[in-house]
Amino acid sequence: MTTAAVGDLVSQPYKYGFVTDIETEKIAKGLSEDVVRLISSKKDEPAFLLDFRLRAYRNWLLMKEPDWAALGYPKIDYQNIIYYAAPKQREKKASLDEVDPKLLETFDKLGIPLSEQKRLSNVAVDAVFDSVSIATTYREKLAEHGVIFCSISEAVKDHPELIERYLGTVVPSNDNYFAALNAAVFSDGSFVFIPKGVDCPMELSTYFRINSGDTGQFERTLIVAEEGASVSYLEGCTAPMFDTNQLHAAVVELVVLDDASIKYSTVQNWYAGDENGVGGIYNFVTKRGQCRGARSRISWTQVETGSAITWKYPSCVLQGADSVGEFYSVALTNNCQQADTGTKMIHVGPRTRSTIVSKGISAGRSSNSYRGLVQVGPKAIGARNYSQCDSMLIGDRAAANTYPYIRSQQPDAAIEHEASTCRISADQLFYLQSRGIGFEEAVSMMVSGFCRDVFNQLPMEFAAEADKLLALKLEGSVG
Amino acid sequence: MIRPDAPLLLEICDLHASVDDQPILHGVNLSIRAGEIHAVMGRNGSGKSTLSKVLAGHPAYRVSAGSVLYRGEDLLALDPEQRARRGVFLGFQYPVEIPGVSNLEFLRVATNARRLEQGHEELDTFAFEDLVRERLELVKMDPAFLERSVNEGFSGGEKKRNEILQMALLDPLVAILDETDSGLDIDALRIVAGGVNQLASPDNATLLITHYQRLLDVITPDYVHVMAAGRILRTGGKELALELEDRGYDWVDAELAALAQAPVEVG
Numbered sequence A: 001m002t003t004a005a006v007g008d009l010v011s012q013p014y015k016y017g018f019v020t021d022i023e024t025e026k027i028a029k030g031l032s033e034d035v036v037r038l039i040s041s042k043k044d045e046p047a048f049l050l051d052f053r054l055r056a057y058r059n060w061l062l063m064k065e066p067d068w069a070a071l072g073y074p075k076i077d078y079q080n081i082i083y084y085a086a087p088k089q090r091e092k093k094a095s096l097d098e099v100d101p102k103l104l105e106t107f108d109k110l111g112i113p114l115s116e117q118k119r120l121s122n123v124a125v126d127a128v129f130d131s132v133s134i135a136t137t138y139r140e141k142l143a144e145h146g147v148i149f150c151s152i153s154e155a156v157k158d159h160p161e162l163i164e165r166y167l168g169t170v171v172p173s174n175d176n177y178f179a180a181l182n183a184a185v186f187s188d189g190s191f192v193f194i195p196k197g198v199d200c201p202m203e204l205s206t207y208f209r210i211n212s213g214d215t216g217q218f219e220r221t222l223i224v225a226e227e228g229a230s231v232s233y234l235e236g237c238t239a240p241m242f243d244t245n246q247l248h249a250a251v252v253e254l255v256v257l258d259d260a261s262i263k264y265s266t267v268q269n270w271y272a273g274d275e276n277g278v279g280g281i282y283n284f285v286t287k288r289g290q291c292r293g294a295r296s297r298i299s300w301t302q303v304e305t306g307s308a309i310t311w312k313y314p315s316c317v318l319q320g321a322d323s324v325g326e327f328y329s330v331a332l333t334n335n336c337q338q339a340d341t342g343t344k345m346i347h348v349g350p351r352t353r354s355t356i357v358s359k360g361i362s363a364g365r366s367s368n369s370y371r372g373l374v375q376v377g378p379k380a381i382g383a384r385n386y387s388q389c390d391s392m393l394i395g396d397r398a399a400a401n402t403y404p405y406i407r408s409q410q411p412d413a414a415i416e417h418e419a420s421t422c423r424i425s426a427d428q429l430f431y432l433q434s435r436g437i438g439f440e441e442a443v444s445m446m447v448s449g450f451c452r453d454v455f456n457q458l459p460m461e462f463a464a465e466a467d468k469l470l471a472l473k474l475e476g477s478v479g
Numbered sequence B: 001m002i003r004p005d006a007p008l009l010l011e012i013c014d015l016h017a018s019v020d021d022q023p024i025l026h027g028v029n030l031s032i033r034a035g036e037i038h039a040v041m042g043r044n045g046s047g048k049s050t051l052s053k054v055l056a057g058h059p060a061y062r063v064s065a066g067s068v069l070y071r072g073e074d075l076l077a078l079d080p081e082q083r084a085r086r087g088v089f090l091g092f093q094y095p096v097e098i099p100g101v102s103n104l105e106f107l108r109v110a111t112n113a114r115r116l117e118q119g120h121e122e123l124d125t126f127a128f129e130d131l132v133r134e135r136l137e138l139v140k141m142d143p144a145f146l147e148r149s150v151n152e153g154f155s156g157g158e159k160k161r162n163e164i165l166q167m168a169l170l171d172p173l174v175a176i177l178d179e180t181d182s183g184l185d186i187d188a189l190r191i192v193a194g195g196v197n198q199l200a201s202p203d204n205a206t207l208l209i210t211h212y213q214r215l216l217d218v219i220t221p222d223y224v225h226v227m228a229a230g231r232i233l234r235t236g237g238k239e240l241a242l243e244l245e246d247r248g249y250d251w252v253d254a255e256l257a258a259l260a261q262a263p264v265e266v267g
């Protein structure tokens, strides 16, 4: 062999596949009403929350797992999952110095330094390890501006009135099978509250780390931006490599009042399974935002690179007049990964506008589907939507599908949809290589060119990361 | 310019290569010294582009026998990008389009990869802009082409000029130009040929693949080779091209038939 055929390049192993050896408190496997009560009592929750959980659980029992997505996976045994796991440390620590050094080390290794001196400047981080939040940085500084950023468990204790007012109002506990499951057993997640008129002084971010092998992760995030408030929030995720599949069923709710805006970015890098499709996270996530106020705005940006299965449709309900919803997505699948992802833009109020830009990249034997709904209600006079769905195929065994649904009850709504498919060819890569550009850089140039519209939406610090992440994920996939 | 004592840049020896298990090259022999300009001609399908891609390292082509030395070093052991960085340049017969990748950025990354190998320092965006603008002059290209994606939507002739622009930036020691003249209008042909002439020096060499004497009227070759059925059938001076223009390639069949009857199988 004279030149390394591109397909022979060894795939880079998943960088975050290590397991932290730490004592964990776990409850027994299985799900029942008792388990739901146990979780609630472990967290010492008020009655309204236990009620919320029980209602959800009872609903869930009556519901059916959805089967409409273009996804194939063996039946999930919900009795074979642990619904609560927490690293053993007494209470959430007041100061980082008291946090188990092994946990700090874990986050260091993930590139998320939590200790004071090394913190990402101007980014506050909530670190969630298995079922619980272990640290939230910059809380005091944020509190000076009236911004609340803490774990949802703490918010339940410290701000029960806010939780009771907003929790489950965007994604009701019986919304869908996975949302109901989450509402019954959710363990932790982040809570953000930006009061009236405040422009959050720093980037907020939550980092989710799954560590245990047999544990499901069910976090719940709630972000509220009051009138005229604005915030940019980023979520990142990784997990160790196990040869079994783990369930992740999260819920994210956003509430935006008049003239307020939330920019929500995700860089999802859960373990995707090996090249034969063994192991990896099953990611069933419900994310929805409500533009309740006039001229409010929600922007979802997601870079989905991990998980064996992705089932995720970050959505916007555009109620307020002149409100704006945006969805920018890059979904990359390689090897045997399957992704069915997209968005829903529900136009309720007059002159509401939405933009959808979806870039799907499929390599290996993976399958990547965009599924999107644009719905325009009878009162949404002058509503407008623009959708663009592009697919990039790498190799000839990968699949890409686009399922755009449009339902309009407004004859004058302007709805535009564009779609395209392209393929990275061996000849294009050879062209770049024959100009002295290395294989990986060549792939990364082409992929980042393809994703530019989406990466431009990411907070600056993360855009370069996203570029590198994609190149890494694609190593060895072209040939 | 032929100088028998000039250093050997490229020595192709009994090169056999196939693509998709289909043997195409059946023993190519060719040596190129610094300062020389070689022209390779031959019928469609005779293996000219195959030779050029094998030299550049296209992964689809498998070398089954023979060797290629580049400045005394085993060229075939190098990745395509290493070959390019060390000074081997292929101007493609059909340059591909690369949507989404900015031409300017592409040219800068490529130029810097070569410069690092040469021991020069990398150029930042500003220094590179200056350099590229100066080199654009050589091919009389509109700077607007820098802002577009690599070759995307370029006309046939514009793509060829972009190839010569790359050559001008990469400063190769061996430039293989595969039908760079095809698809060019008369003015463009003169501009491109003028560019190639300007870039030629006693230190580098050019291998021109062409079908037409009109290119060789402007760029005078030191050697003309005729390729047929995957090997070089005949080599001569610049007058061989004129002879071909006159006689066409019918004589090739007779020579190939004679070869086939030779006691030693060549292929």
Ligand SMILES: Nc1ncnc2c1ncn2[C@@H]1O[C@H](COP(=O)(O)OP(=O)(O)OP(=O)(O)O)[C@@H](O)[C@H]1O
Binding pocket: B019, B020, B022, B024, B042, B043, B044, B045, B046, B047, B048, B049, B050, B051, B093
């Ligand atoms: N993938 C392939 N499978 C089989 N045969 C191939 C393949 N690729 C090229 N060939 C054949 O190899 C032969 C040489 O092709 P090549 O492109 O090198 O010719 P050329 O001399 O450059 O011709 P032209 O003057 O038309 O450019 C042709 O007969 C061509 O059909």
Ligand SMILES: [Mg+2]
Binding pocket: B048, B049, B050, B093, B178, B179
């Ligand atoms: Mg050719």
